[in-house]
Structure formats: C-alpha cells, structure tokens
Amino acid sequence: MVSRLNPCFSAMAKTEGSANKCLDCELEDILEASHDGQFISDGEGNIVMVNSAWERICGIHRDFVVGKNARDMVAQKFYTESSVIAAIEARKKITIMLEMTRGEKIGQKIMATAIPIWGEDGEIKRVVANIRDITEILYLKDLLEKTKQLNEIYAAELEQMRFQQLTRNCDVIARSPETRRVLEMAAQVAKVDSTVLIIGESGAGKEVIANAIHRLSQRNEGPLIKINCGAIPENLLESELFGYDSGAFTGARKQGKPGMFELAEKGTLFLDEVGDITLNLQVKLLRALQDHSIMRVGGLKPVPVDARIVAATNRNLREMVSSGAFREDLYYRLNVVSIEIPPLRERKEDIPLLVQYFLERINKRYQFNKRFSPAVVDQFLSYSWPGNIRELENVIERMLVMTEDEELHVRHLPAYIRNQALPLEGGMVVPANLPLHKAIEQVEKQLIEQALKKYGSTRKAAAALKLNQSTVVRKIKRYNIAVCLEGDKMQTCFEDPRLKI
Structure with a gap:
C-alpha cells in the first residue's frame, strides 16, 4: 500500500517545488520592477537580496553586498547607518535618513524604511527595507527655503525703502515703533478725506503729522491753512475761520475778507488746539463740517467750501464732553479717525x-x-x-x-x-x-x-x-x-x- 502511495507523494512534492519556484521568480520580478530600492536580509542582518534600483541609488553592485552583513557595510563606511540593523535592534519598523559615504554615490542622501517580518517562533525571520534617493528633494527643499529667506529679506528691504521714502516725503524721523505706527496711520488716512483728530502733548509733533497727512493726500497741490484756535480771542476767531462781509463790524474792510475755510479751498485746514474753542463757536464749526458751507460774519447767504479738516488738541476731549465743556456731536464729527502721538519720554x-x-x-x-x-x-x-x-x-x-x-x-x-x-x-x-x-x-x-x-x-x-x-x-x-x-x-x-x- 505504502509503496503504491510513494509515487503520488513524489509527484505532489515536485508540483509544490515548481509552484514555489514560480512564486520566487514572480517575487523577484516584482522587486525588480520597483522604482524604489529594495533590500532583504535575514533576522541577523545578512543581506539576501537587493534589486536593480538599490544598485542604482547606492552605486554598489549586488554581487558585492549579497552575503555580507549590514553591519559590515556600516563598518566599512559605505553609508552612515543601516535601517535594517536599527529595525532588528528596535524590533519594530524604522525610518531613517542616511548618507552614502563611500563609492560613486558619495554624498547621496537616502531615506530608508526597514520592516521586520516575524516567524512563528516570535523571532525576526526577515527584514525588508525600502530606500529612496532624496538628494534632489532635499536640494529643492533647501533651495525653496533659501528662496523664501531671500523673499523675506527683499520684502523687508522694500518695506524699509518704502518707509524711508515715506519719512523723506513727510520730513519725519521715525525710529521708535511708536512713531512708526503714527506715521503709518497718517499715510493710511491721507488716502481719503476723512476728518482726523491728532491728540498729543504740546510740542509732541502734532503739526508735523498734519503736514504729513496733507503732503501724502491728493490735496497736496492745494493750500495747507493753519490756525491756532487757542491763540485768538473768540470775537476774532469767528471772523478768522469764516471770514466777514462788508460792514460786518466797525473797521471791517469794505470788500469783506475770506476766512480760513475759504482760503483752504481744495486743500487742508489744520485746526490746532481745537479744544480751546468756546461752546458758542463750536456750534458754528459743527454746522460748517456738516453742511460743507460757512456763513461769513455779517453775511446773508452760505458759501460752499471744499476743505479737508485736520484738528489737533493737547486736551482730553472725552473728559470735556463729560463735563459739558465740549459738544459731543462736534467731538464725534472731528474724531472720525484719531491719531495719538506719544510724548517724547x-x-x-x-x-x-x-x-x-x-x-x-x-x-x-x-x-x-x-x-x-x-x-x-x-x-x-x-x-x-x-x-x-x-x-x-x-x-x-x-x-x-x-x-x-x-x-x-x-x-x-x-x-x-x-x-x-x-x-x-x-x-x-x-x-x-x-x-x-x-x-x-x-x-x-x-x-x-x-x-x-x-x-x-x-x-x-x-x-x-x-x-x-x-x-x-x-x-x-x-x-x-x-x-x-x-x-x-x-x-x-x-x-x-x-x-x-
């Protein structure tokens, strides 16, 4: 009986051997087709197989490495470290960056991932490593980083040149961050005709910022008319601001006189120390800002005006509004955009x-x-x-x-x-x-x-x-x-x- 079965077992063994051989050939073809380098070792790190891509990436022929131990390759300084040995020692999947240090590919940067394959006894049976040449990727990354740094440098230099040009146009020194912010705000608000309120202590540079706003605005070809509201008595300030018609008061010119609003036509009117204006005159100023027209002292009809208003004060207008010393509606009419200048200290x-x-x-x-x-x-x-x-x-x-x-x-x-x-x-x-x-x-x-x-x-x-x-x-x-x-x-x-x- 047994003798009759032996030929059957022999036939089955031949069939299985042929199948395994076919699988080995297919596996080898698959590994050879991979664009990434493939590297297989046993559980001790002895190199069993490498594919053509591995040869191309590392610049080492397979006949030289197959049969060697991965530790020997590191010891002989072919590359800086081995992912296979790292995976065996860590007993888990490992990804490392290494560099070729010997041979025709010296200096080549490689990313290697090694994966342990476990046997039924719980020990590492094989280690499969995948390598990829990342020299060009790292070069491009480095080039991208350098380009980014250059762009940042150029952007900073352009911003510095722009700001220096801005300071030259405005006749302003701006080294401190506080002064830079003030000048940037002035440049931004100069693009439109919004009323600006400049706040700061006496001597802090309010008039300089008013000059900057006018110079940077589209009204820079028009006049910049300045008046210190705190330096002129109330009875004279009204006629200075709004002008007067013939016969308005004793000593008035026969032909009358235009006020600051009219003189600032198509330009800018700078009202310095606006917080010193009396309540009575505040009403008339508010009307001029709302209606874009003024009534001359002694006049009978309104005169349209087109002037951008920039006001300044060293007083706390909010507190003055709370105490009733300054009109709330005028405060909000003036304070469309506020620029606060820090004191020099x-x-x-x-x-x-x-x-x-x-x-x-x-x-x-x-x-x-x-x-x-x-x-x-x-x-x-x-x-x-x-x-x-x-x-x-x-x-x-x-x-x-x-x-x-x-x-x-x-x-x-x-x-x-x-x-x-x-x-x-x-x-x-x-x-x-x-x-x-x-x-x-x-x-x-x-x-x-x-x-x-x-x-x-x-x-x-x-x-x-x-x-x-x-x-x-x-x-x-x-x-x-x-x-x-x-x-x-x-x-x-x-x-x-x-x-x-």
Missing part, C-alpha cells in the same frame, strides 16, 4: 536722531562746528522732556549758542536737566524722584541694552546677566528696546537723520 529711541538732526541744522544756520559728548546724549535720554521735541530743540540751540567750546559736555547742560538725571555706575542714568519700581525698570532696561551691545546676541547677553534667553527676549519686547534681529545677532536700528517728528 515714551519714544526715547527717537532722541539720538533728533539730537543729530537739530545739531546739524543749528550748526549750519550759525556756521558752527560743534558736537555733543556721549555723556550729554545719555543725559538727554534720561530726562523726561515735559516740553517734548520743542523743548529738546530749544535746549540744543541754547547750548550751542551760549557755549564757546567745540565739544559740549554735561556741565554745559541747563541745571534743571543735570539735576533731574542721577548717573549710576557703568554710564547708566535714572531720573530723580522716580518711584522705586520705575527706577528698577530703568536700570534693568539699561543693563539689557549694555549687555546686547557688548555681547551681540540674546544668548550671550542672557548668559552674562544670568538669565534665560527667553526672559531677555521678553524684556526686550516689554521695554521696547530698539534692536534688529539677524539670526541671534542684535544690532541697533537707525533711520535717516535728516527726518524729524
């Missing part, structure tokens, strides 16, 4: 350029050749400047005119400025009579500025100050320390010294 980054600007201008006017010592500029930076830019200009002119020396020192400063600033060690200064927490903030800011200037990066400055780098960066933002970031390098940003605000 809140934008001290502008001070060095303002000092340079006024120094050059006064030297040229009087044919001087004088200069300030660095200590003088430090004192300027520590002073609170209640009179803002106007006070700074007056102090500089007084020092240059009243001093014979070519270089001006701290002793040449007015006594009230010398007495307000108390020098500290290391060239730091802090204003006198300052609350303790404010004085500490002043010292902290100056210490950070000195460290950045000395060490040139936030990382090194932080190490010198025994702080975390993130803390230094946060305090730079908090204190508005004017620096330009270039990688981790820091440098102070300056604008065109010919410009002022």
Whole structure:
C-alpha cells in the first residue's frame, strides 16, 4: 500500500517545488520592477537580496553586498547607518535618513524604511527595507527655503525703502515703533478725506503729522491753512475761520475778507488746539463740517467750501464732553479717525536722531562746528522732556549758542536737566524722584541694552546677566528696546537723520 502511495507523494512534492519556484521568480520580478530600492536580509542582518534600483541609488553592485552583513557595510563606511540593523535592534519598523559615504554615490542622501517580518517562533525571520534617493528633494527643499529667506529679506528691504521714502516725503524721523505706527496711520488716512483728530502733548509733533497727512493726500497741490484756535480771542476767531462781509463790524474792510475755510479751498485746514474753542463757536464749526458751507460774519447767504479738516488738541476731549465743556456731536464729527502721538519720554529711541538732526541744522544756520559728548546724549535720554521735541530743540540751540567750546559736555547742560538725571555706575542714568519700581525698570532696561551691545546676541547677553534667553527676549519686547534681529545677532536700528517728528 505504502509503496503504491510513494509515487503520488513524489509527484505532489515536485508540483509544490515548481509552484514555489514560480512564486520566487514572480517575487523577484516584482522587486525588480520597483522604482524604489529594495533590500532583504535575514533576522541577523545578512543581506539576501537587493534589486536593480538599490544598485542604482547606492552605486554598489549586488554581487558585492549579497552575503555580507549590514553591519559590515556600516563598518566599512559605505553609508552612515543601516535601517535594517536599527529595525532588528528596535524590533519594530524604522525610518531613517542616511548618507552614502563611500563609492560613486558619495554624498547621496537616502531615506530608508526597514520592516521586520516575524516567524512563528516570535523571532525576526526577515527584514525588508525600502530606500529612496532624496538628494534632489532635499536640494529643492533647501533651495525653496533659501528662496523664501531671500523673499523675506527683499520684502523687508522694500518695506524699509518704502518707509524711508515715506519719512523723506513727510520730513519725519521715525525710529521708535511708536512713531512708526503714527506715521503709518497718517499715510493710511491721507488716502481719503476723512476728518482726523491728532491728540498729543504740546510740542509732541502734532503739526508735523498734519503736514504729513496733507503732503501724502491728493490735496497736496492745494493750500495747507493753519490756525491756532487757542491763540485768538473768540470775537476774532469767528471772523478768522469764516471770514466777514462788508460792514460786518466797525473797521471791517469794505470788500469783506475770506476766512480760513475759504482760503483752504481744495486743500487742508489744520485746526490746532481745537479744544480751546468756546461752546458758542463750536456750534458754528459743527454746522460748517456738516453742511460743507460757512456763513461769513455779517453775511446773508452760505458759501460752499471744499476743505479737508485736520484738528489737533493737547486736551482730553472725552473728559470735556463729560463735563459739558465740549459738544459731543462736534467731538464725534472731528474724531472720525484719531491719531495719538506719544510724548517724547515714551519714544526715547527717537532722541539720538533728533539730537543729530537739530545739531546739524543749528550748526549750519550759525556756521558752527560743534558736537555733543556721549555723556550729554545719555543725559538727554534720561530726562523726561515735559516740553517734548520743542523743548529738546530749544535746549540744543541754547547750548550751542551760549557755549564757546567745540565739544559740549554735561556741565554745559541747563541745571534743571543735570539735576533731574542721577548717573549710576557703568554710564547708566535714572531720573530723580522716580518711584522705586520705575527706577528698577530703568536700570534693568539699561543693563539689557549694555549687555546686547557688548555681547551681540540674546544668548550671550542672557548668559552674562544670568538669565534665560527667553526672559531677555521678553524684556526686550516689554521695554521696547530698539534692536534688529539677524539670526541671534542684535544690532541697533537707525533711520535717516535728516527726518524729524
């Protein structure tokens, strides 16, 4: 019986062998057809098979690698590491980036993924690795990143050129972020005819911003008429604003006189210190803004006017509205767009350029050749400047005119400025009579500025100050320390010294 079955078993074995051989051939054909490199090893990392794509990507012939162990390939420095060995050691799927370090493909960047195949005994039976040449992808990625960086640099340079052109057109110095924001708002609102209310302390530069709005507007070929509403008595202010007709009052011209509204036709009317206008005159101003026409003093018919209104005040009009000193309807008519100019003490980054600007201008006017010592500029930076830019200009002119020396020192400063600033060690200064927490903030800011200037990066400055780098960066933002970031390098940003605000 058994003898009769043996030929059957032999036939079945031959059939199974032929089938397995066919499967092996089909598997080999499939692997060869793959565009990705294929690499098969046993559970110990011994290389069993590689396909043609693997040869092409790695630049190594299969006859050289089949039979070798993947560890030997790394040891002989053909490539930096092996995904197969990594998968065997980790006992899981692994994806790595490696580089060819020997042979004709040296420098080639490869992404390799190795997947363990488990046997019935729970041990790794085979490892199948797939590799892909990503050199070109990485090159394109690097090229894309560099192009992006260049675009960012060019965009920043174009923005800087645009802003410098803007400052030149407006005759404005804008180094501090606060002043830059003011100028950007002025440029934006100049595109339309909306009424603008400029708010700021006396001497802060309200008139300069009004000039900028007019220069940047489509009305720049028309007149810019300015009137200080707080400097003219009420009985005269009405006729100055609205004009008068013949015989309006004793001493009036026979032919009458046009007012500021009419003189500003097709241009801009700047109403400075608008908060000083009396309630009686506020009614007439409101009517002119609403109707776009005025009634001359003593006149019988309205006169149409076409002027863009820019108003300015150093007073708190909201509080005046609450107290009844300023009409609410006029406030909202004027305050379509409001621009608030910070006082000079809140934008001290502008001070060095303002000092340079006024120094050059006064030297040229009087044919001087004088200069300030660095200590003088430090004192300027520590002073609170209640009179803002106007006070700074007056102090500089007084020092240059009243001093014979070519270089001006701290002793040449007015006594009230010398007495307000108390020098500290290391060239730091802090204003006198300052609350303790404010004085500490002043010292902290100056210490950070000195460290950045000395060490040139936030990382090194932080190490010198025994702080975390993130803390230094946060305090730079908090204190508005004017620096330009270039990688981790820091440098102070300056604008065109010919410009002022």
